[in-house]
Amino acid sequence: MARFIVRRLLGMIFVLFAVSVIVFGIFFVIPNGAPENRMAGKQSTPQQIAAIRKDWGFDKPITTQYVKMMEKLVTGKNFKSYQQQRDVYAELREGLPRTFALAIGAAILWMAAGVALGVFSALRAGKKADFVVNVLALIGISIPVFWLGALVNHYLGYKLGLFPNGGYVPISEGGLWQWTYHLIMPWVVLSILFIGIYSRVLRSTILETMNEDFVRTARAKGISERRVIVRHVLRTSMIPILTLWGLDFGLVIGGGAILTETVFDLQGIGSYYADSVSQLDVPPIMAVTMLGAVFIVVLNTVVDILYAALDPRIRLT
Amino acid sequence: MFVLLVVMALCAPLYAKHVAHTTPDRNNITGKVTVGGEQRDVVSLDGIPIGPTWQGEYLLGADQNGRDVAVRLLYGARNSMFIALTATAITTILGIILGLLAGYYRGVVDWIISRSMDVLWAIPVLLLGVALGVSLALGGVKLGPLELSGDSLWIPTLIIGVVGVVYLARPLRGEVLRLREQEFVEAARAQGASGPRIMFGEIFPNIIATVLVFFPLLVANAVLLEAALSFLGAGVRDPDPSWGTMIGEGEKVIITQPALTIAPGLMLVLTVLSLNVVGEAVREAIDPRARVRLEQ
Numbered sequence: 001m002a003r004f005i006v007r008r009l010l011g012m013i014f015v016l017f018a019v020s021v022i023v024f025g026i027f028f029v030i031p032n033g034a035p036e037n038r039m040a041g042k043q044s045t046p047q048q049i050a051a052i053r054k055d056w057g058f059d060k061p062i063t064t065q066y067v068k069m070m071e072k073l074v075t076g077k078n079f080k081s082y083q084q085q086r087d088v089y090a091e092l093r094e095g096l097p098r099t100f101a102l103a104i105g106a107a108i109l110w111m112a113a114g115v116a117l118g119v120f121s122a123l124r125a126g127k128k129a130d131f132v133v134n135v136l137a138l139i140g141i142s143i144p145v146f147w148l149g150a151l152v153n154h155y156l157g158y159k160l161g162l163f164p165n166g167g168y169v170p171i172s173e174g175g176l177w178q179w180t181y182h183l184i185m186p187w188v189v190l191s192i193l194f195i196g197i198y199s200r201v202l203r204s205t206i207l208e209t210m211n212e213d214f215v216r217t218a219r220a221k222g223i224s225e226r227r228v229i230v231r232h233v234l235r236t237s238m239i240p241i242l243t244l245w246g247l248d249f250g251l252v253i254g255g256g257a258i259l260t261e262t263v264f265d266l267q268g269i270g271s272y273y274a275d276s277v278s279q280l281d282v283p284p285i286m287a288v289t290m291l292g293a294v295f296i297v298v299l300n301t302v303v304d305i306l307y308a309a310l311d312p313r314i315r316l317t
Numbered sequence: 318m319f320v321l322l323v324v325m326a327l328c329a330p331l332y333a334k335h336v337a338h339t340t341p342d343r344n345n346i347t348g349k350v351t352v353g354g355e356q357r358d359v360v361s362l363d364g365i366p367i368g369p370t371w372q373g374e375y376l377l378g379a380d381q382n383g384r385d386v387a388v389r390l391l392y393g394a395r396n397s398m399f400i401a402l403t404a405t406a407i408t409t410i411l412g413i414i415l416g417l418l419a420g421y422y423r424g425v426v427d428w429i430i431s432r433s434m435d436v437l438w439a440i441p442v443l444l445l446g447v448a449l450g451v452s453l454a455l456g457g458v459k460l461g462p463l464e465l466s467g468d469s470l471w472i473p474t475l476i477i478g479v480v481g482v483v484y485l486a487r488p489l490r491g492e493v494l495r496l497r498e499q500e501f502v503e504a505a506r507a508q509g510a511s512g513p514r515i516m517f518g519e520i521f522p523n524i525i526a527t528v529l530v531f532f533p534l535l536v537a538n539a540v541l542l543e544a545a546l547s548f549l550g551a552g553v554r555d556p557d558p559s560w561g562t563m564i565g566e567g568e569k570v571i572i573t574q575p576a577l578t579i580a581p582g583l584m585l586v587l588t589v590l591s592l593n594v595v596g597e598a599v600r601e602a603i604d605p606r607a608r609v610r611l612e613q
Contacts, residue, residue, distance in 0.1 A: 142589035
């Protein structure tokens with residue numbers, strides 16, 4: 001087991017290293033990628049450009065530049081964006097609470113609603129209610145989140161005035177109520193897709209589990225149907241859902257919420273990333289991508305290790 | 318339904334020429350259009366485009382540049398379908414090849430392919446897509462004989478195609494690992510069949526079912542990803558119409574003319590929904606127990 005964990009950790013480091021090289025490569029190998037030209041502005045002299053090149057080390061070989069950037073990324077010292085020349089970690093500290101607030105709320109919502117709908121339709125499999133839930137779930141996974149967000153924002157926010165029209169209010173400024181009030185629409189919009197996925201996955205897992213021998217045994221022992229469902233079927237069926245939950249949460253934190261954040265003007269790290277990419281500002285791009293990769297890789301690894309710990313049939317390779 | 322959408326997309330030039338009398342990117346800011354015997358500005362003096370007229374010209378209204386929304390929707394359908402189908406074809410071919418190689422040869426080949434997939438998996442799809450989209454569009458692509466200008470449709474196509482490979486290659490690899498131990502493969506090997514021959518002649522026919530189950534879902538995913546990238550300004554570029562770009566432009570004037578946002582979004586939902594329904598049907602027909610999942 002210990003060896004397995006060590007191997008997974010080494011694998012993680014390798015993956016993160018490769019991700020950083022790819023991101024760096026995307027923005028440095030491309031033609032017109034030279035940041036000094038954009039930083040100096042349109043009416044700049046060659047001397048100014050040369051000075052910026054020297055100051056920021058763009059004249060060094062690409063490997064040196066890579067090492068320098070990684071050093072800054074890890075230590076956080078003097079890690080500034082090209083365009084605004086603001087500290088990247090300070091910006092992240094500002095954006096992260098917003099993204100976390102969005103992701104945690106939405107994750108709780110989609111888990112609760114997904115499980116409720118999944119159990120509901122599994123227990124009524126083949127009936128009308130099951131069909132309706134299935135159709136709704138299919139529609140849910142077919143709606144582009146940014147479109148839904150724009151419409152909800154316009155009609156419920158602007159036209160009817162039921163909810164604030166986007167924006168984020170920190171708890172310290174507007175209190176708990178304003179914070180929640182501003183986040184309700186983004187939470188719901190971001191959750192729709194996942195509710196659709198989770199209810200469908202849970203439904204099919206429950207139906208599969210119902211046919212297992214141990215469920216039949218439980219029934220034969222005379223346990224009440226309710227207890228069979230809750231204690232035996234649901235317990236087993238939740239494993240794949242919990243796995244998905246861990247992975248999806250990592251994905252949403254790591255930039256998956258970029259569309260929701262843009263539509264609702266939440267100014268989280270997703271919006272930060274979108275702004276930075278449009279200016280080809282490599283340091284923030286690198287920071288956000290690496291942050292996302294860390295979340296994804298760590299949660300993947302945790303899920304794998306938990307799986308291996310829980311299920312001895314999985315080969316430890 | 319998906320077929321209907323494809324037919325509509327193919328008929329776009331006919332509609333543009335004979336019904337709407339315009340092209341997808343002809344601006345008409347100062348023009349007028351007759352609605353119910355009354356002359357009206359296509360784009361009013363304070364910049365508000367006309368809403369749906371429900372007649373031949375400007376059936377669904379105009380955008381800020383006085384372009385016919387219905388015509389742009391149909392041409393957008395062409396772009397979205399072209400990108401989604403081509404990208405999925407790329408994904409499928411790459412996914413099959415990588416899955417076969419990794420699953421059949423195992424060892425070093427498998428290690429390299431699987432680790433590459435891990436790396437691709439670790440970068441959030443949207444972040445990677447946006448980064449590639451923006452950077453490639455700036456400089457275009459020059460790779461040997463392949464030369465693409467920055468606003469080519471092939472750039473989002475290639476990005477979406479490559480990004481999707483993970484979804485397919487991983488499950489296929491698992492399947493090939495299982496198949497290669499079975500008797501018919503052993504029999505072929507005993508007859509002296511070569512590696513590629515076993516892979517494509519013996520194992521490949523057995524994974525087609527899985528590929529078929531994935532195909533509609535991959536197309537649906539590609540449509541959504543294209544729309545998202547275009548919405549964020551990293552996909553299809555103006556003046557080429559795409560549903561994602563149209564939603565992005567429409568959102569800016571949603572207060573004065575919500576039809577500009579609603580129409581392309583409805584097209585997207587219908588397309589993706591029809592693909593998901595097809596996917597569902599294929600899955601139930603081929604393997605009622607299989608669980609397939611894609612995510613964005």
